[in-house]
Amino acid sequence: MRLFPKFAFQDRHRHIIALIKENTSRLIFAGICSLMISGATTTMGYLLKPVIDKIFVNKDAQGLMILPLFIIAAFLIKGLGTYGQEYFMNYVGENIIRRLRDQLYDRIQDLPLAFFQKERTGVLMSRITNDVNILKSMVSSAVTGALRDGSSIIGLAVVVLYQNWRMAIIAFIVFPLAFLPVIELGRRVRRVSTGCQQAMAELNAFLHETFAGNKIVKAFGMEQHEKKRFFTQTQSILKLEIKGVIVRSLSNPIMEFFAGLGIAFVIWYGGWEVIKGKTTPGTFISFLACVILLYDPIRRLSQLNNSIQQGLAAADRVYDVIEARSDIHDPPNPHPMRSGSHTVRFEDVEFSYGEKPVLNGVNLTVHDGQILALVGMSGGGKTTLVNLIPRFFDVTGGRILIDETDIRDFKIADLRREIAIVTQDPILFNETVRDNIAYGNLNADDADIIAAAQAAYAHDFILRFPKGYDTVIGELGGRLSGGEKQRLCIARALLKNAPILILDEATSSLDTEAEALVQKALENLMRGRTTFVIAHRLSTVAKADHIVVVVGGRIVEQGTHDSLLALKGEYAKLHEMQFAAHNGRAETAEIPN
Ligand SMILES: Nc1ncnc2c1ncn2[C@@H]1O[C@H](COP(=O)(O)OP(=O)(O)O)[C@@H](O)[C@H]1O
Ligand SMILES: [Mg+2]
Known part of the structure; x- marks a missing residue:
């Protein structure tokens, strides 16, 4: 049985590893902290032997003075290590999220228009907002989580072997049995997780459409219809999530049951050796404690597979977008x-x-x-x-x-x-009126912007806005009329002052009065182009x-x-x-x- 089912190393995984490598120094710190945790955990397990044998069995007063200090030191180191590991690991994770988001936006913004006409906005948004988070948890649990738990397991295993190797070998045969069902569960987790993320992306797209197009929903009296469609989607997300919960939460009880078997065996066998005088009670308690301490790191490591599977599913969706190639390129030797x-x-x-x-x-x-x-x-x-x-x-x-x-x-x-373009649907961004016009030329000064607005017959109505040119488009809500929006778009195109002009039905949605003004604005715009x-x-x-x-x-x-x-x-x-x-x-x- 393979430890990582359906895993084939691809270029995209190399990219993720490259992203991880950018954070090497922080990862090293996180690694050191991980070793502090595992060192402290192992020490605590080991210290139980002298605590029991020296203090409780031999009534050694000197040990009573020193051993508690060791215990305090071990806890202190473990605490510091835990804090440091969390801090550095999350820093790295968040940093990777940021880089991935930037890469995604960078790619998406450069993709040809055909891509945006094919993909739904909400689905794309979900790539940038949701999927990258799953990758983060994969990275943090895979990298230092694995180091912390792996080294804890090794440390504790050494102590266990040292305390009583006969008992240890038998315990080690029982523990790995717990892994077998967990690996199969990991495979299912990946499948369910892909389903959940896709459903979330669909939901995002749905929300985007029905909120942005809410006017049409209302005009056609389709509120109930849309609500029902939404409820159907949340219902199927619920089903998928519950499936995920079932698969994920089966891992723990299965592991725990096997751990219980191991512990029961240790108590039976170890108790017998103590009774026969082959082992001291300290060795036995320390051994038992180490076996119990082993449980958590082993459980987490077994879930590592789950989170890697989830992360890989998300990585696939993210890299499908990042690796999408534009078929509209610059020429190798551009003509001036x-x-x-x-x-x-x-x-x-x-x-x-x-x-x-x-x-x-x-x-x-x-x-x-x-x-x-x-x-x-x-x-x-x-x-x-x-x-x-x-x-x-x-x-x-x-x-x-x-x-x-x-x-x-x-x-x-x-x-x-x-080229300057004025399209049929006037698209403005949620910035100030000034910024919207300046979109045509970021270097324009206020005088240019006002001149463009005047030529577009927009200046007068802009001055009637609450904050004039500083009014944010969103603050106006839906209050801008079609003609006003259209004239702002014309002002933007005027400011760009490009020699080629494309007007695609720039006046078709206007009433006659607005059209007369827009028409005059357009005549200003067309002159000499x-x-x-x-x-x-x-x-x-x-x-x-x-x-x-x-x-x-x-x-x-x-x-x-x-x-x-x-x-x-x-x-x-x-x-x-x-x-x-x-x-x-x-x-x-x-x-x-
Ligand atoms: N992105 C697209 N994908 C596929 N077909 C399209 C796309 N855009 C437009 N079309 C089709 O191309 C034809 C011409 O459309 P269009 O250029 O918008 O016409 P017009 O502007 O003259 O109304 C129409 O049949 C339309 O359905
Ligand atoms: Mg058309």
Whole structure:
């Protein structure tokens, strides 16, 4: 039987060992403390022999003076050692947690957008918050716990052998029997523990979704439904945890029972030897005490396997993320990015999400300072098309060129520095209004920030906030309107002052009044930039230099507003639909279904 079931040494374990090695000096201190504990424990076991034989049997007055002092010293050393071991070991554990968290965040932040669209936020969060803790307990019990308990066992075993080797050998045959069932239990602990951690990650993801999306939960009256779903999840976590409790807590009674067998044997056999005068009562008591003292370290060592199994399961989940490789890389010899305005060209661009083809044979040129509008029914691939420019995804065929250089030949950071984006859902962070705008350029001073806010028509409403530019977005709760958020996002993009601008339905969720303001803000933003604008409302795109109609991942028509209308094709159809909707709003309500 193998001591560590299903354990195969992998690169990721080497990484953990490297993390442990970073703390060598503290580990050495913890090791010294461990040896103090085991030394003191062994000494106490050994001292019982002279205590009984000298003081109680021989009535030796000198021994009565000295031996209690030894006992005090042993306890003092054990206490100091215990404190030191706990302190250093936990320091190392917490330090490893911190390093792992940093590594995880560092990796996750650099993973491509596709990863975040695939993985659920709550599950990722759970990797950083929960799983690393389990690794910590593995490290602390595996490293110095093993040293403390291992050396205690050796020390006590030596004393036991020295006191009465015949009895010792028989006791040592009984004790190891206790290990056999415990090893099998360790295997199960690992399985159950993986299940528990996965369930916790699911729960995290669920909480995140239903709290963040609480408005929808309420709007659809789904509170009861979500509560029931939550209760089902906690119920299955309860079941899993209890399974874990059963497996884990079986170890102790099994061990204890075997220990009891050993002790009973020692009393029977040792008592018989004392009665026959072969052994002194001191030797017998000291022997018995050592056997009892052996119980705890052996029990803990047997659980070492459990905590290593749990830790390895957590390590696998953590390293699955740490080792996830981004398929969007910097080139080995990046091409320098010229600053100033740029021409963007799509050349036979194809793109598919996995097996699903989305873009096909897209050819486009947008010269510097021009505005290109993308229109078409939703699902046509407009967002996908603009997402290729900052390399959120890489083309699967053809290429995209900026000033005649393939964008994959630039450093990603250089490329993205040249691009500002305003998306449909205005994403702001829980910082001050000032910091949110300054996200576009951390070096901007207050005058720049205010100028950007003014150009975005945001300055006036910002001043009405309780603390003006110093108001934290979270303090406003949900009080910011869609248009206000949108204008803050525009201010942020304005401050970035990048020559390429992407507006992905930046106005589609606004009412007409807000839209007029945002529209003016956008016009400020677009001036002099190479702009890609995706818009639902054709009124917004009429001013564009060039309009392309995207249907089913292809460009089906292109031209100016007037030339496209004259074509009487897809664009004219879209225009007619909007025109009818706009002018006939009153009638529409009366048309059945
Ligand atoms: N991350 C994704 N994974 C798989 N399919 C996607 C993903 N994002 C978008 N799609 C699909 O690609 C197609 C084009 O989507 P999109 O570019 O968002 O269209 P549009 O912006 O024109 O509405 C749609 O069929 C959509 O379902
Ligand atoms: Mg879209």
